[in-house]
Amino acid sequence: MKLVKSIYSNMLSIFNYPYIPKEIMNNLEGPVLLHISDTPVGIYSYIFRVVNILKPEFIIHTGDMADNIKLENYKSKICLYSCEVKKLIEGLEKNENSKVYYVLGNHDDYETVNKLTKRGIIIQNGIIDIDDYKFAVSHYHKECSYEVDFNLYGHSFDPGHYKNKDTIGLNGVLNINIIDLSIGNIFHLDYPVGTNRLRLMESGKISL
Numbered sequence: 001m002k003l004v005k006s007i008y009s010n011m012l013s014i015f016n017y018p019y020i021p022k023e024i025m026n027n028l029e030g031p032v033l034l035h036i037s038d039t040p041v042g043i044y045s046y047i048f049r050v051v052n053i054l055k056p057e058f059i060i061h062t063g064d065m066a067d068n069i070k071l072e073n074y075k076s077k078i079c080l081y082s083c084e085v086k087k088l089i090e091g092l093e094k095n096e097n098s099k100v101y102y103v104l105g106n107h108d109d110y111e112t113v114n115k116l117t118k119r120g121i122i123i124q125n126g127i128i129d130i131d132d133y134k135f136a137v138s139h140y141h142k143e144c145s146y147e148v149d150f151n152l153y154g155h156s157f158d159p160g161h162y163k164n165k166d167t168i169g170l171n172g173v174l175n176i177n178i179i180d181l182s183i184g185n186i187f188h189l190d191y192p193v194g195t196n197r198l199r200l201m202e203s204g205k206i207s208l
């Protein structure tokens with residue numbers, strides 16, 4: 001049965017349509033927080049569909065909003081970056097019930113994001129309080145020297161998700177992370193097939 005679900009999920013993601021298991025949909029009480037990171041332009045529509053289905057009250061993007069452009073390496077692509085990030089911001093902020101946080105990465109531009117967002121909150125890194133939980137948010141993984149409930153980050157495949165004492169670390173590169181804030185349950189949703197390929201440089205290595 002798990003194999004069938006996996007094949008079905010992969011088929012849907014190839015057509016850019018998310019498969020959200022019943023185990024997630026039937027167990028979400030809300031409010032819901034959605035964590036994403038390092039999003040290439042090619043998966044925007046997939047992300048928007050996830051948002052439309054889950055209707056999260058909170059969205060946290062931990063950086064590299066147009067990850068395939070690699071702005072830090074190619075400063076001349078700022079106009080292309082601006083054009084593509086505009087689509088992402090408009091899509092995420094379209095759901096008026098969502099409070100959106102942008103934690104900028106090394107391939108992001110503050111001035112551009114600040115100009116384009118209408119109601120998003122821009123964060124370089126730091127601590128935010130949402131409902132009864134404390135979140136450490138950063139593009140790069142950082143060991144928390146203070147007490148938080150969740151540590152959200154992106155940028156690299158390492159470290160993976162972890163639990164250290166009372167802190168749960170969630171890597172937004174590995175999965176779309178869903179947190180049910182009513183009881184703190186965590187669910188992981190796969191990115192569409194080909195996401196990591198879209199994050200790759202022509203050399204075949206991940207460009208961070």
